[in-house]
Amino acid sequence: xxxxxxxxxxxxxxxxxxxxxxxxxxxxxxxxxxxxxxxxxxxxxxxxxxxxxxxxxxxxxxxxxxxxxxxxxxxxxxxxxxxxxxxxxxxxxxxxxxxxxxxxxxxxxxxxxxx
Amino acid sequence: xxxxxxxxxxxxxxxxxxxxxxxxxxxxxxxxxxxxxxxxxxxxxxxxxxxxxxxxxxxxxxxxxxxxxxxxxxxxxxxxxxxxxxxxxxxxxxxxxxxxxxxxxxxxxxxxxxx
Numbered sequence: 307x308x309x310x311x312x313x314x315x316x317x318x319x320x321x322x323x324x325x326x327x328x329x330x331x332x333x334x335x336x337x338x339x340x341x342x343x344x345x346x347x348x349x350x351x352x353x354x355x356x357x358x359x360x361x362x363x364x365x366x367x368x369x370x371x372x373x374x375x376x377x378x379x380x381x382x383x384x385x386x387x388x389x390x391x392x393x394x395x396x397x398x399x400x401x402x403x404x405x406x407x408x409x410x411x412x413x414x415x416x417x418x419x420x421x
Numbered sequence: 422x423x424x425x426x427x428x429x430x431x432x433x434x435x436x437x438x439x440x441x442x443x444x445x446x447x448x449x450x451x452x453x454x455x456x457x458x459x460x461x462x463x464x465x466x467x468x469x470x471x472x473x474x475x476x477x478x479x480x481x482x483x484x485x486x487x488x489x490x491x492x493x494x495x496x497x498x499x500x501x502x503x504x505x506x507x508x509x510x511x512x513x514x515x516x517x518x519x520x521x522x523x524x525x526x527x528x529x530x531x532x533x534x535x536x
Contacts, residue, residue: 312483313510317517320438324521326431331528349531350524368427395428400529402432406439407522409465413446414515416464 325353325361327403330396333371336387362386370395440468440476442518445511448486451502477501485510 328351332342339359346353353361365371370392376383388396443466447457454474461468468476480486485507491498503511 309506309510312485313513316438316441316510316514320442320514320517320521323431323435323438324525327435327525328528331525332531335531345528349528350520351528370427391424395424395431398428399431399435400525402435403522403525405465406435407518410439410442410446410515410518413443413460413464413466416447416450 321351324351324403325357326365327396327399328353329358329361329365330370330388330392330399333386333388334393334396336374336385338376338383338385342386365392436466439466439518440472441480442511442514443468444473444476444480445485445503445507445514448501448503449508449511451489451500453491453498453500457501480507 325346328346328349329342332345332349337345339355339362342362343353343355343358346358362371366373366386370389371386372389373384373386376385440461443461443464444457447460447464452460454470454477457477458468458470458473461473477486477488481488481501485504486501487504488499488501491500
């Protein structure tokens with residue numbers, strides 16, 4: 307594995323953990339899956355459609371997202387929003403993320419002087 | 422899956438992505454695997470021994486860690502340090518982490534007003 311392959315793999319691993327949290331945060335304003343793809347990519351958390359759509363269905367089945375059908379157009383579209391439970395979960399995952407950020411910063415500072 | 426199981430699963434997923442980065446940062450000061458377990462737990466990135474030891478060997482085989490045997494005691498102990506390449510990879514993963522932190526904060530702010 308070359309250095310750049312290694313970085314790509316681990317970058318992917320860092321991102322994977324953020325996708326659920328990013329969806330729960332973004333969908334506090336209701337949105338379509340397609341618009342969410344754009345929004346996440348724009349925010350810097352790009353996700354593939356074939357990863358995102360099953361994830362949205364899974365989060366809905368877990369009660370963290372709610373959905374409704376918009377039938378005002380010729381082709382009905384499903385839109386999602388974060389449930390109260392989903393917002394509470396997002397809050398806890400955000401706290402976890404902040405704690406990890408602090409931990410990484412601390413490890414960086416602890417050892418940085420010895421390089 | 423209950424809410425607390427869900428959070429535990431996703432907390433684990435967030436953490437998994439940080440372990441490689443945490444090791445590369447911490448081992449810029451050379452250390453034994455055992456001491457690293459304590460250090461990571463103390464910093465807030467707890468890792469199981471049976472996860473950490475294979476990871477250290479893998480990072481060594483990838484050239485991101487170097488190792489030496491300390492034979493000054495009755496029982497030889499291997500200690501690891503982050504290689505120059507490993508430090509460069511750590512720097513890039515840290516940048517990626519910071520970008521994800523910014524992305525999550527942005528998604529939080531964008532939608533927070535609409536709750």
